[in-house]
Amino acid sequence: MKKNKISKNWINKQRRDIYFRQSKVEGYRSRAVYKLQEINLKFKIFKNGMSVIDLGAAPGSWSQYVSKNIKSGKILSIDLLDFEKIENIHQIKGDFTNDIFKKEIMDYFGKKVDIVISDMAVNTTGNKNLDSIYTGELCMEAMKFSKETLKNDGKFISKIFMGSTFNEIVSEAKKIFKENKVFKPLASRKDSKESFIICKYLR
16 A cells, blocks of 8 residues: 555656656656756767767667767667667667677777766665665766776766765766766756766876
8 A cells, every 4th residue: 555655656746747747748768868958058068970878778868869969970878678779779788897798889889989878876775875875886887887988088977876985986087087077957856866977088
């Protein structure tokens, strides 16, 4: 009974959410797309002809946005989950930390890439501190991956949670990238601990 009540509350909350409603009208697969849109408008990330890797891409709204904002570029999305095909996107089901899939990714591009993006987070456990730690580990893995795959003037964007791993992630970003900003889009819910780290130019 309690679970059903929580589910109904979640559904009602989504229906009242302007970003959720807007995503349905505009054909995006989740409200998360508007976080990336805000990041792009503020930091001028995407340009035509760029190569982009979307880590943990399912259900695919970030890849949808990139596809609409980059002409004549190459975009690859990877996730452990199956997700519906997106036009002009090369999709892989697999683990980006696995060397087999790393090779498959880099073979697709044939050279280093312009941008790595990640909206990855673990499935919530109810323990916010634990969720922050696990999501922080995903961010660190994504950052390590970006260091190996980005061009010298490349960019890395990742979800980051305020919590015990926050300072460690920011410190590591400063070692790898010359420019680093932390930004919380308006589309992020007020009660969410999430922000995004935007990194540019490898050291």
